[in-house]
Amino acid sequence: MQNIQLILQIYTGIFFFLNIFLFDYPLMAVADAVLFGGILALQLDLRKHLNIERSARLLIGIIVIFLSIYFVLAQGRNYSFIWFSMVPLLAFFLLGLHLGLYVSGIFLTALVAFVIWFAPQWPSYAINIPAVFNISLALFAVLTISRHYEKSREEAFSFLAKRNSELEILAKTDPLTQLNNRSHLDDVLEQELSRAQRHEHDLAVLILDTDHFKTLNDSYGHIVGDQVLKELSEVLLSHVRSSDNLGRWGGEEFLIIAPDTNEGGAVELAEKIRIAVAEHRFTDEKLHLTVSIGCAAYSSEDTLVSIVQRADNGLYQAKHDGRNCTRLGKTTRILRK
Structure with missing residues (x-):
């Protein structure tokens, strides 16, 4: 004007x-x-x-x-x-x-x-x-x-x-960690599952959860808890491959979609991440954090729900076995007590 x-x-x-x-x-x-x-x-x-x-x-x-x-x-x-x-x-x-x-x-x-x-x-x-x-x-x-x-x-x-x-970035991004949010992870997983089915490629899904995070929040407050999640996101980002898709699955859970990765590769990636988190000192270098990880490798019968369900079963088994460990998910759901 x-x-x-x-x-x-x-x-x-x-x-x-x-x-x-x-x-x-x-x-x-x-x-x-x-x-x-x-x-x-x-x-x-x-x-x-x-x-x-x-x-x-x-x-x-x-x-x-x-x-x-x-x-x-x-x-x-x-x-x-x-x-x-x-x-x-x-x-x-x-x-x-x-x-x-x-x-x-x-x-x-x-x-x-x-x-x-x-x-x-x-x-x-x-x-x-x-x-x-x-x-x-x-x-x-x-x-x-x-x-x-x-x-x-x-x-x-x-x-x-x-x-x-x-x-578009905001629609795909978790506001706290700046990682992919669950909605975008669902879209990516659907695409990767379709690609794995079409070309008979390997695909793995990893779900990891922080151990005793509620205790950390209760002891240090939610501000410190949020800072720990941000730092954890950085640790995870530094240990996944560029082809992997990492995001916040919800709360203190994170999901990794790993294309062209078989069962052995999924466990190897999970262990590398688990050890890196256990060795990291958060915030003021006094806080110690561990994660439990569940893995699932793609099979021809898998759907979007079933592969995530098996990874979640593995996560539950890791929690059941004492935490700070990696477990492969089984087909049958383990009931939580």
Whole structure:
């Protein structure tokens, strides 16, 4: 909005001096001065109220009134009508599609009616220096405003693309750990399971849970507990492969989807992670944490539910066997006592 106002002020200033010193049209120079003052008042109004919609409508109103007066005074002189090409451009840019079409339609209809009624009484004008100025500057003004419109449109699309990308990341990310959230893990697991079934590739799922985390929260508070989860996420990230998908499964549980990994590879990965966590000292280097891990390797009968269920069975077995260990999940569910 401010750039459009500045462009129009520059043009009214140029024509103010041209109409006085070159074209010898003092009445047109007065109209230019009034338009310049009107745009300046709009700039002050915009700074005061910060209402772009109000400013846009007032600006279009001023331009329409000015061009109508200009057309009556010029009586077609020096191809003055070419400036009306700016009205639809500014109306669509500042008012939007529907209101811009409405304003442009009314203005151009009134203009055509006025020309049909009065044009026969006007003298004929040849192409002269003022006409060349009018045609050249009007076309340049249209090009300038069009370029500004296109630039604004590109910036708007770029902003929207950036926001959409940020929203997409937020939709996939756990806010505390910045890992994948459960919803995204479900999508990834479905894709990887489909790929494993289609191409007969290996696939493993690991579920790990922190041991005695409730005791840690009760002893040190939830703020420290959250910090421990963040650090644990970093430890896990540093020990999974780039092809693995790690995420927060819920609460203190994490899930790892490991493509092209068989049963032995899953246990090896789990043990590497378990040892790394056990050796790490959290927060102030005083807190010790261990994890229990359940693993399941893909079989041809597996579904999205069954492979996760078997990994969860392995996790339960690890908890049952004293924690801080890795267990392969069995097909049959072990009832929790």
